[in-house]
Amino acid sequence: MKALVTGFDAFGGEAVNPSSLAVARLRKRIGGMVVHTARLPTSYANSAKVLRAAIEKVKPGIVLCVGQAGGRTELCLERVAINIQDARIRDNDGKQPIDRPVVKGGPAAHFTTLPIKACVAAMRKAGLPAAVSNTAGTFVCNHIFYALMETAARHPIPMRGGFLHIPYVPEQAAQQGGAASMALDDIVRGIEIILEVSASRSGDIHAAEGQIS
Numbered sequence: 001m002k003a004l005v006t007g008f009d010a011f012g013g014e015a016v017n018p019s020s021l022a023v024a025r026l027r028k029r030i031g032g033m034v035v036h037t038a039r040l041p042t043s044y045a046n047s048a049k050v051l052r053a054a055i056e057k058v059k060p061g062i063v064l065c066v067g068q069a070g071g072r073t074e075l076c077l078e079r080v081a082i083n084i085q086d087a088r089i090r091d092n093d094g095k096q097p098i099d100r101p102v103v104k105g106g107p108a109a110h111f112t113t114l115p116i117k118a119c120v121a122a123m124r125k126a127g128l129p130a131a132v133s134n135t136a137g138t139f140v141c142n143h144i145f146y147a148l149m150e151t152a153a154r155h156p157i158p159m160r161g162g163f164l165h166i167p168y169v170p171e172q173a174a175q176q177g178g179a180a181s182m183a184l185d186d187i188v189r190g191i192e193i194i195l196e197v198s199a200s201r202s203g204d205i206h207a208a209e210g211q212i213s
Helices: 018-024 047-058 116-125 140-154 184-200
Strands: 002-008 033-040 062-068 075-078 080-082 109-111 130-133 160-166
Touching: 002 018, 002 047, 002 140, 002 184, 018 033, 018 062, 018 160, 018 184, 033 047, 033 184, 047 140, 062 140, 062 184, 075 116, 075 184, 080 140, 109 140, 116 130, 116 184, 140 160, 160 184
Parallel strands: 002 033, 002 062, 062 160, 075 130
Antiparallel strands: 075 160, 080 109
């Protein structure tokens, strides 16, 4: 079993992005699973290209994309990606698409194929604040989540995919007037739990818990 986990570069004037910090700290092997990582640009135009290239190189059975959601208080596994780009701020290319589809003519939405409720239960059991989220927003995080699931739906090799939103880390919160934050070590542990649970259920790829449980 191989997993691919991605984070984003910093955006919106931030000095860091906790998603790329956490991904860089992941263990290279978790049980029998080999973990590969990649950093994606916070770019509507280029993020999906980098993701697809990493998928073709690694050929993973599990893909988890991770992104920052400042203001959230929990590790949020996303249930659904929607086919829309509607940016509140500019991406790192200076682009700010409004009311545009991720994929012209594509489905209105794609559901995750990770066992999100089982993952959330395992994270909570480990003492980590976690929840299922029903909105991935409309910025580059949702864009890459949709692009991932579109790629997975067409890929010749079965592949489970999903997206995790994470809070600020404390050094960011200190600059945000006391916004919610989470220790980087806890974020890393949460990601590893998601990979462990997803790998243990890899034979049930057709049962997308984002939809049915």
